Amino acid sequence: xxxxxxxxxxxxxxxxxxxxxxxxxxxxVTHWLTALCxxxxxxxGLEIVVSHPRFYWGENGNVLMPPLFSLPIPxxxxxxxxxxxxxxxxxxxxxRSLHFEAAWVxxxxxxxxxxxxxxxxxIAKNLLPANAARPPxxxxxxxxxxxxxxxxxxxxxxxxxxxxxxxxxxxxSAVPFTAxxxxxxxxxxxxxxxxxxxxxxxxxxHIVMVWRAGFTAxxxxxxxxxxxxxxxx
Amino acid sequence: MxxxxxxxxxxxxxxxxxxxxxxxVAGRIxxxxxxxxxxxxxxxxxxxxxxxxAHRLLTRNSLAREFSRSExxxxxxxxxxxxPGDVLKHQADGFRQWNLxxxxxxxxxxxxxxxxxxxxxxxxxxxxxxxEEGWSYVAEWIGTPLIDVLNLAGILPPARYVVYFSSESDxxxxxxxxxARHPQTLVTYAxxxxxxxxxxxxxxxLRVPRQLGYKSIKYLNRVVVTDNLKTFNQGLxxxxxxxxWYGGI
Numbered sequence: 001x002x003x004x005x006x007x008x009x010x011x012x013x014x015x016x017x018x019x020x021x022x023x024x025x026x027x028x029v030t031h032w033l034t035a036l037c038x039x040x041x042x043x044x045g046l047e048i049v050v051s052h053p054r055f056y057w058g059e060n061g062n063v064l065m066p067p068l069f070s071l072p073i074p075x076x077x078x079x080x081x082x083x084x085x086x087x088x089x090x091x092x093x094x095x096r097s098l099h100f101e102a103a104w105v106x107x108x109x110x111x112x113x114x115x116x117x118x119x120x121x122x123i124a125k126n127l128l129p130a131n132a133a134r135p136p137x138x139x140x141x142x143x144x145x146x147x148x149x150x151x152x153x154x155x156x157x158x159x160x161x162x163x164x165x166x167x168x169x170x171x172x173s174a175v176p177f178t179a180x181x182x183x184x185x186x187x188x189x190x191x192x193x194x195x196x197x198x199x200x201x202x203x204x205x206h207i208v209m210v211w212r213a214g215f216t217a218x219x220x221x222x223x224x225x226x227x228x229x230x231x232x233x
Numbered sequence: 234m235x236x237x238x239x240x241x242x243x244x245x246x247x248x249x250x251x252x253x254x255x256x257x258v259a260g261r262i263x264x265x266x267x268x269x270x271x272x273x274x275x276x277x278x279x280x281x282x283x284x285x286x287a288h289r290l291l292t293r294n295s296l297a298r299e300f301s302r303s304e305x306x307x308x309x310x311x312x313x314x315x316x317p318g319d320v321l322k323h324q325a326d327g328f329r330q331w332n333l334x335x336x337x338x339x340x341x342x343x344x345x346x347x348x349x350x351x352x353x354x355x356x357x358x359x360x361x362x363x364x365e366e367g368w369s370y371v372a373e374w375i376g377t378p379l380i381d382v383l384n385l386a387g388i389l390p391p392a393r394y395v396v397y398f399s400s401e402s403d404x405x406x407x408x409x410x411x412x413a414r415h416p417q418t419l420v421t422y423a424x425x426x427x428x429x430x431x432x433x434x435x436x437x438x439l440r441v442p443r444q445l446g447y448k449s450i451k452y453l454n455r456v457v458v459t460d461n462l463k464t465f466n467q468g469l470x471x472x473x474x475x476x477x478w479y480g481g482i
Contacts, residue, residue, distance in 0.1 A: 052367035059300070059361060062310035062368035077366060079312060092365060093475020094277070100482065101280025169363050170288045170443045170481025174295040185361065185369050 021225030022139075027122065028222055030113040033105060038203065040102035045196060047095035050088055051076045055193060059184035068190060107161060114153070127153070145209075152202055156195055163192035267393070267409065271462050271470045272478040285479045292481070293411050297442035300359045305425065306370035309362075311432035312446075317401055320431050320452055328436040333382070333420070337396075337457040340387030347436055350422060353377035353385075358417055360442040362449065365476065374440050376421030380414045383458065391460040394470065397439055398455040406448050407462060407470040407478070408441060417442050420453065444480035 023031070053071035054063070061067070063080055074084035076091065117123035127146050130136040141149065165171045166179040166188035182188040210218045220226065263269050268286035272278070316324070323331050334344045357375040383395070395413040398405040412418055419440045422429050429435035434451030441448045462470040470478050 049367070051365075054368075059304060060306040060308075060370050062306075062308065062370055064308035064310050096365065096482075097277035097280065097475075097477060100284055100477075101277050104280050104283050167363070168482040169297060169361070169445065170292045170295075173297045173443050174292040176298050179298070185363060189367060 022221045023225050024120070024122070025225065026113070026116045026120075028225055030109050030116070031222055033109045034113075037102040037106040037109065038199070040098055041106065042196070042200065044095040044099040044102065047076075047091045048099060049193065050074075051090065051092055052080055053082070054080065055190040056186035057183065057190060058186055061186035061189075103161070103164060106157075110153075110157060148202065152199070156199055156202070160192060160195040160199065163188040163195065167192070267411075270477075270479045271394075271407075271468055277477075281477050281479065284482065288479070288481045289409075289411065292443065295443075297358075297360050297417050300361070300371045302359065302373070304371050305359060305373060309370040309372050309425075309433070310368060311430070312364065313432045313451075316431035317452065319400055320435075323436070324431055331436050331454070333437060333454055333456065335382060335386040335456050335458070337459050338389040338392045339383070339458050340389060341385075343386040345382070345385075347422065350377060350382070350420060350437065353381050356416075356419060358419065358440075358442065360417065360440070362442075362446050364446040365480070373425050374419055374421045374442075375423035376419040376437075376440070378416055379418045379420055379439065379456075380416075382420055382456070383413065386458075388458055392458045393460045394458075394462055396457040396459060396462070396465050396470065397450060397453060398457075399450045400452040400454050403472060404450050404452075405465075405471065406450055407465060408444075408448065412441055412443065415441075415443070441480075445482065447476060448480040 049071070050073065053073050053075055054061070054067040055069050056065060057068050070082075073082070074086060074088050075082045076088040078087045114123075117127075125134065125137075126140050127149050128134070129143055129146055162178065163182065165175075166182060167185060172179045172185075179185050179188055182191055260269070263282070263286055266289075268289050269282055270285040273282045328347045331347050332344045333350060334342070336342050354377055355375065356378055357373055359371060359373045361369050361371045363369040379395070392410060394407045394409055396405065396407040408418070417440075421434075421438050421440050422436055424430065424433055424435075429438060434449075434453075437453040438451050439449060439453045459465070462468045465471075466473060
């Protein structure tokens with residue numbers, strides 16, 4: 001590896017040419033924790049939705065009602081009419097437990113990231129649009145990237161957590177507005193699904209962009225913190 | 234090894250030890266305040282425990298949403314095509330032989346007929362049945378609060394859980410005393426404009442509207458008050474189907 005520290009026995013590499021890493025440790029750790037949670041939530045969420053791949057609006061929604069839309073997939077419950085002649089195995093036990101545990105880790109990670117981002121100026125420097133006081137930094141993100149990251153961090157993730165909470169009968173008993181804001185439990189469930197789809201699209205585009213920017217260098221930067229141009233060649 | 238890395242290892246070790254003992258102390262305090270669910274072990278224990286603890290702090294006295302009459306679903310879903318054979322036999326007899334027994338940590342173990350249950354204070358609520366699968370419907374539920382049934386038998390002080398059984402052998406559940414004493418936890422015998430249909434759990438269904446539908450068991454015939462769940466599926470307090478004990482999510 002390039003740029004290992006001069007000297008022997010140091011616990012961490014130091015004395016790299018650029019004093020500040022491309023990504024600070026907190027950003028790196030929260031990034032990968034979020035990535036891990038996202039995969040867990042996506043897999044478990046798919047398992048959960050398979051038990052009822054139909055979506056509705058309002059408070060009521062079940063197989064006796066016409067859906068707003070439904071997914072053209074088989075279901076893990078024989079009571080759901082899908083057009084398929086077979087029923088998938090029920091995996092909701094571990095799926096639901098994993099979904100809620102990963103949601104806790106995601107929320108706690110998000111709180112740490114945003115607190116860190118605000119306190120250190122990471123969000124202002126790298127994500128808020130550049131202005132006269134903060135001229136554009138060619139080594140950082142372009143305006144469209146900043147807008148998308150802000151949208152994912154401050155709109156999509158909070159909303160997906162909110163609509164998730166809107167499906168909790170106990171949480172909603174304490175904070176009824178959580179569900180009422182969306183017009184009911186089924187509306188919240190539908191929005192939760194659509195938001196998760198939009199986050200999947202974001203992740204796919206994110207991976208393609210990392211690929212085009214130099215996959216190994218960018219991923220190394222997010223793991224070790226070292227900037228890509230230090231790493232290149 | 235240089236002094237710096239030794240000092241680093243020492244401080245990190247101390248921090249880790251402090252963190253671990255902090256978690257242990259928090260666990261002790263949480264258990265003392267009834268914030269730890271029976272299924273707190275295993276890889277999914279932390280998530281389930283965080284949810285249960287957060288809900289017990291936030292929702293102990295909150296009321297499940299109640300809806301207006303106009304929001305009652307015109308197509309409630311029973312999630313059942315056929316009622317069990319023994320329930321149909323009882324139905325043919327007008328449920329005259331149906332009994333609800335109250336056992337365990339009570340001063341006077343009691344068995345109630347349907348007429349006995351109907352004579353208890355009558356309450357109604359328009360609440361939502363939300364299934365873990367994702368579907369839901371709003372209905373009016375009429376019955377008597379579980380706490381009134383339990384008070385008939387006299388709850389003894391060490392009570393911590395109420396275990397309740399369906400006449401269907403593989404369906405039983407348990408709740409903590411916060412839910413057992415909750416005014417919306419009803420032993421229901423009627424739904425919307427008539428008797429509770431057998432497909433919806435008639436003659437008796439325990440409604441626990443702040444938890445998912447699987448906690449609202451149909452064909453209720455036995456209630457046991459207890460201070461521990463050791464003899465109820467080895468402390469799990471419900472069948473081993475992988476679903477979480479606390480269904481408030």
